Amino acid sequence: MSKFFSLLKASMSEGMNVFRVYGKKQSKLVRISLPIVLAIIIMVSVAGYADMMMEPLAEVGMEFVVLTLYIIMAALFILVEGIYKASGLLFNCRDDDLMLSLPVKKSTVLTIRVLKFYLFEVMINAIVFIPAMVVYAMRVGVGPSFYLVSLTALLILPILPIVIASLVGGIIAFSSAQFKHKNIAQIILTTLLLLVLLFVSINIKDILQTLAQNAKSVNEIITKLYYPAGQYIHLVLDFKFVDYLIFILTNVGLFTLMLLTLGSVYYKINSRVKIVKTDTALRSYTLKYNRPLMALFKKEIGRFVSSPVFLINAGFGLVLYVVVVILVCVNMDGTLDMFSKMGAEIPVEAIINYMPACLFGLIFFTSMMTSITSSMISLEGKSFNILKSLPTNPVTIIMAKVLAAVAVMIPILLVGDIVMFVRFDFDIWQILMIVCSSIIMPLVSEVVGIVINLKYPKMNAQDDTEVVKQSMSSMVAVFVGFGSSIMMIYIIYNTFNNGLSASGTVGAGLLFGVAALVLLLIYLWRRGIKDFNSINV
């Protein structure tokens, strides 16, 4: 048993270094306190939203709906994250050779990997679910059974999303391994799945309504949609020890079933995923001369498209941008109706009159949330030394990364712009400013990304998922992107309310973008190069 826990501890410690900045000494206090402080900030924000939602629900005596919503929110988050994580934590693991050479059973190795996966997801569940529990307990008088059931639920509710995520992750890994170009297959399969999930999320209200027509109560709807959540709500409202036991046994049973089923096929999938199909026949090759900047640019593009997780993570926002633009153009009323389904109330006339500013906001949001460069230094990993040994100035290397990232973004943004120009009335100045924004904003976002990544590199990641989804740099980039987007949307909303013209708003936004870009480039020139040189792999 001690061997099992030693392995689990070693395995967990590998994934717990999200906040450790590579090559920089951090005190134990900082390493421990940073994630705790961050978790507390998120939990307080989540609790604030839960409290806001509690008000109207209390009037109709349905406070428990808050718990339901937060359970579903956590489950969806775990599901989407889990599909990404399954590829790195369960399949195609880099420590296969080490783990499988140790004198432990194969089933033990699998159990440790599943447990690691499970414990990470329990942490995510806790961050979302505990605030809702606390708010519910403060608002509604609860007995000891609530705490017992809720703490049990904290451990049990991630099981079903994990089972589904593992299953889907396994299917994606196995199916894509059948193809020669398995990365492309993986990208297509994952994108399709995420689009389905998005469609379900947007139409959740309709789905619930359809379910409601066939169900007698809200609890029955929940039970149909997500059985463990229904069990939990049932126990919160009416605790019975037998039901509590059933709650535990069904979910633990599900987990055991998953382990047994996965155990029988896991190593077959895993070995197939690792097969690299090569062309054994001798083929001629052609050599082409490129200038250093172009060679580096091509290398970055090649790296980007060869990594499914990197491509999907960065590309999904851009695909959504195009989808939103096309939806707005093709079916304006329907799109606004879709937004109102998601809780936003937008007057149609105002939107049309203020379209240039809205499009600018959308470009800004898409650019800032698509930080490709925030992973690009970390993804070099140990091969970073190749770059440092090349006879090239670090500025060229950094700029090649920024240019590769914007080369992915700008054409997509411009396609969206053209569609909007055709559909709505933009004057020539507005067209010029929007086109400039579609060039400047991605540059701003990607320079911000590279500055962050140079500050917080993670050069020893086990796989791309760890860099793209779980590194300090990618998290900081998301926070910066989200924060600045919220600020920009707030500013646009206020200028609209204060009667500033759409052109004036776009012009001011563009000027802000240019100023930010100049300042960032000066910073990158002065500090970024030093940061680049100080990364020792």
Added chain:
Amino acid sequence: MIKISDVTKKYGDKKALDKVSFEVGNGEIFAFIGHNGAGKTTLIKAIVGIHDFDEGEILINGKSITKEPVACKKEMAYVPDNPELYENMRAIQFINFICDMYEVDLIRREKNIKKYAEMFEITANLNDTIDSFSHGMKQKVALIAALAHDPKIVIMDEPFVGLDPKAVFDMKELMREMTKAGKTIFFSTHILDVAEKLCTKVAIIKKGKIVKVGSMKEIKGDKSLEKVFLELEK
């Protein structure tokens, strides 16, 4: 020519390199030996401009690696101890990429790639992605990429690790051939027999300090290099 003068590199309070000084002349094959953690890779990374250092100077054909890094790097080739190459690339793409960075014209790169790929018997695999390669195959790709731009100075960290016997033999012959043409070869190794037979000069590093440096004859006298090294390590 490589001139290393009083180079010191610290990691916190610990000195990884302590006032290291020696010269490697043109046409020399120079072996750099020492036990694990002695500072071999640290010095090699400092020479090729990957790591900075706290004190001293490194001159590559008279130019300072800290003041003119790009000019120095153009004259050198570096083969790392662990070939961490771009796994997503095909071997030929990687070699071509390195040639682009050294601005090698197409005729020269085509000739050199063909020559070295045939020598290391890897021509048939040039179109395969690097992630399908064994350690030895990756090492061969790294070597071809390093040699394809006709460097004046070749710096190698454990170049023979992972290579098959024929490749080791060919590599040794190639090193001799290059030094006859006036090029400089500097490499670290733990294979003392190879160093003894191949090299004209040797430096032994211990805990960041050079304990012996000179021609092979001066260093080993009548003894074997292995014996001299082990005596120094006591």
